[in-house]
Amino acid sequence: xxxxxxxxxxxxxxxxxxxxxxxxxxxxxxxxxxxxxxxxxxxxxxxxxxxxxxxxxxxxxxxxxxxxxxxxxxxxxxxxxxxxxxxxxxxxxxxxxxxxxxxxxxxxxxxxxxxxxxxxxxxxxxxxxxxxxxxxxxxxxxxxxxxxxxxxxxxxxxxxxxxxxxxxxxxxxxxxxxxxxxxxxxxxxxxxxxxxxxxxxxxxxxxxxxxxxxxxxxxxxxxxxxxxxxxxxxxxxxxxxxxxxxxxxxxxxx
Amino acid sequence: xxxxxxxxxxxxxxxxxxxxxxxxxxxxxxxxxxxxxxxxxxxxxxxxxxxxxxxxxxxxxxxxxxxxxxxxxxxxxxxxxxxxxxxxxxxxxxxxxxxxxxxxxxxxxxxxxxxxxxxxxxxxxxxxxxxxxxxxxxxxxxxxxxxxxxxxxxxxxxxxxxxxxxxxxxxxxxxxxxxxxxxxxxxxxxxxxxxxxxxxxxxxxxxxxxxxxxxxxxxxxxxxxxxxxxxxxxxxxxxxxxxxxxxxxxxxxxxxxxxxxxxxxxxxxxxxxxxxxxxxxxxxxxxxxxxxxxxxxxxxxxxxxxxxxxxxxxxxxxx
Numbered sequence: 001x002x003x004x005x006x007x008x009x010x011x012x013x014x015x016x017x018x019x020x021x022x023x024x025x026x027x028x029x030x031x032x033x034x035x036x037x038x039x040x041x042x043x044x045x046x047x048x049x050x051x052x053x054x055x056x057x058x059x060x061x062x063x064x065x066x067x068x069x070x071x072x073x074x075x076x077x078x079x080x081x082x083x084x085x086x087x088x089x090x091x092x093x094x095x096x097x098x099x100x101x102x103x104x105x106x107x108x109x110x111x112x113x114x115x116x117x118x119x120x121x122x123x124x125x126x127x128x129x130x131x132x133x134x135x136x137x138x139x140x141x142x143x144x145x146x147x148x149x150x151x152x153x154x155x156x157x158x159x160x161x162x163x164x165x166x167x168x169x170x171x172x173x174x175x176x177x178x179x180x181x182x183x184x185x186x187x188x189x190x191x192x193x194x195x196x197x198x199x200x201x202x203x204x205x206x207x208x209x210x211x212x213x214x215x216x217x218x219x220x221x222x223x224x225x226x227x228x229x230x231x232x233x234x235x236x237x238x239x240x241x242x243x244x245x246x247x248x249x250x251x252x253x254x
Numbered sequence: 255x256x257x258x259x260x261x262x263x264x265x266x267x268x269x270x271x272x273x274x275x276x277x278x279x280x281x282x283x284x285x286x287x288x289x290x291x292x293x294x295x296x297x298x299x300x301x302x303x304x305x306x307x308x309x310x311x312x313x314x315x316x317x318x319x320x321x322x323x324x325x326x327x328x329x330x331x332x333x334x335x336x337x338x339x340x341x342x343x344x345x346x347x348x349x350x351x352x353x354x355x356x357x358x359x360x361x362x363x364x365x366x367x368x369x370x371x372x373x374x375x376x377x378x379x380x381x382x383x384x385x386x387x388x389x390x391x392x393x394x395x396x397x398x399x400x401x402x403x404x405x406x407x408x409x410x411x412x413x414x415x416x417x418x419x420x421x422x423x424x425x426x427x428x429x430x431x432x433x434x435x436x437x438x439x440x441x442x443x444x445x446x447x448x449x450x451x452x453x454x455x456x457x458x459x460x461x462x463x464x465x466x467x468x469x470x471x472x473x474x475x476x477x478x479x480x481x482x483x484x485x486x487x488x489x490x491x492x493x494x495x496x497x498x499x500x501x502x503x504x505x506x507x508x509x510x511x512x513x514x515x516x517x518x519x520x521x522x523x524x525x526x527x528x529x530x531x532x533x534x535x536x537x538x539x540x541x542x543x544x545x546x547x548x549x550x551x552x553x554x555x556x557x558x559x560x561x562x563x564x565x566x567x568x569x570x571x572x573x
Contacts, residue, residue, distance in 0.1 A: 130348075167433050214396065
């Protein structure tokens with residue numbers, strides 16, 4: 001019965017970001033969420049536990065406000081959470097997140113199978129999973145769309161650029177999942193209530209070995225304008241004709 | 255710094271990375287090494303495209319995945335200390351890059367869309383998209399080597415130059431890998447490559463049933479275009495193959511005309527059509543975000559609008 005870790009990130013919901021006139025990102029009215037594909041990682045861990053037994057610990061690195069995300073993760077099937085927190089953990093780069101996760105997992109969390117989302121909704125760098133596997137010195141199976149635990153190994157169907165590739169690897173192993181591996185559950189009221197009773201292990205920056213500085217420096221983060229003129233038409237037949245006339249004028253209809 | 259490394263997966267991707275690498279080699283005065291992962295016979299070809307050195311990775315048995323080469327690449331990078339390593343932003347390229355970067359303790363810019371040498375700061379400067387395409391993140395490196403994955407088709411293929419040659423060196427075999435490949439299924443491309451399409455009709459969640467894709471198909475036919483879809487239609491409902499999914503996690507297209515039918519316009523999708531000449535939309539929700547990013551839109555029920563639209567288009571095209 002595998003001991004599982006599902007990693008997740010508490011991120012800005014990009015649907016709420018506004019781009020200011022100067023190209024600056026306006027984060028004043030943003031909401032937060034568990035990064036989309038990390039919900040698939042949490043779901044996959046819960047699914048495997050329901051079928052094969054074992055345990056699921058949810059792990060995140062973030063700012064203290066991410067406590068909402070920890071509760072959300074616990075309502076999605078994990079029975080315990082490790083919350084690695086510090087006010088300075090706001091804009092970590094993937095290499096830092098991976099180094100922090102590796103330090104905490106190595107020292108505190110026994111595991112057979114680590115699940116990560118393919119990439120996060122904010123940066124979508126798709127680095128943390130593979131970096132973490134490398135730092136822990138365990139095999140990595142990335143971009144997995146179907147996963148089965150068979151005894152002490154996993155069988156994973158990966159989606160590559162050429163097609164599909166079915167791989168096996170002995171546990172301990174790290175798997176990054178694609179969004180189509182499952183449909184994440186919508187936590188019920190009962191799940192949410194139960195979540196607040198579950199154990200959250202806090203890990204603070206002071207408890208960690210010195211996590212060295214970032215390898216990259218972000219010199220700017222500028223909003224891009226995707227806005228276009230947006231001429232509107234109604235569904236009246238006359239308007240539909242005017243719409244087609246506009247396409248002709250623009251020379252895209254031949 | 256000792257050179258620029260390129261780890262392309264095939265001829266096409268290596269050719270594109272050689273264009274990126276070639277510009278940086280000119281700016282920095284560095285030599286270019288191409289790591290051959292497959293296609294060992296291509297050394298001469300890569301010299302012609304700009305490589306100065308070929309590092310030949312060992313051949314692997316059928317059931318060993320290419321990721322088994324990661325320790326070989328990391329080991330050689332520790333010895334020869336390249337200043338920059340470029341890989342394609344493909345499934346394998348992304349995993350390999352992240353693991354090599356972790357092994358070397360260095361930074362990696364994923365999906366770099368611009369790569370420059372900043373001579374003043376003596377660092378590589380790169381740009382990538384963040385927040386689903388809402389923002390451009392510019393990074394510089396504090397560690398060496400600098401590393402990047404570059405999406406296919408970001409750079410044009412490098413031109414062949416006659417009379418170029420270089421050295422070939424074999425790299426050692428990999429340590430045993432615990433991962434086995436037990437089956438490979440090649441994906442049959444059942445559809446045309448959308449990246450070449452001049453007109454695209456994209457079906458979104460506003461299409462209620464799989465049979466109703468017919469409406470989008472008929473419109474595409476009237477326009478002489480191709481059909482595509484948003485992520486939920488390929489990944490959640492499996493109505494259309496993933497090759498037709500447009501967006502950050504799918505493909506990016508640059509048609510002259512894009513028409514979204516029942517497409518809400520999430521930023522991840524819009525990022526995939528940002529280079530379209532004209533973006534049009536039909537959606538019954540007047541507040542759908544796609545109207546903000548469209549050149550023209552019809553606010554209305556696609557089920558009522560599209561048949562009229564097809565008629566008008568047929569008339570206009572003299573069909």
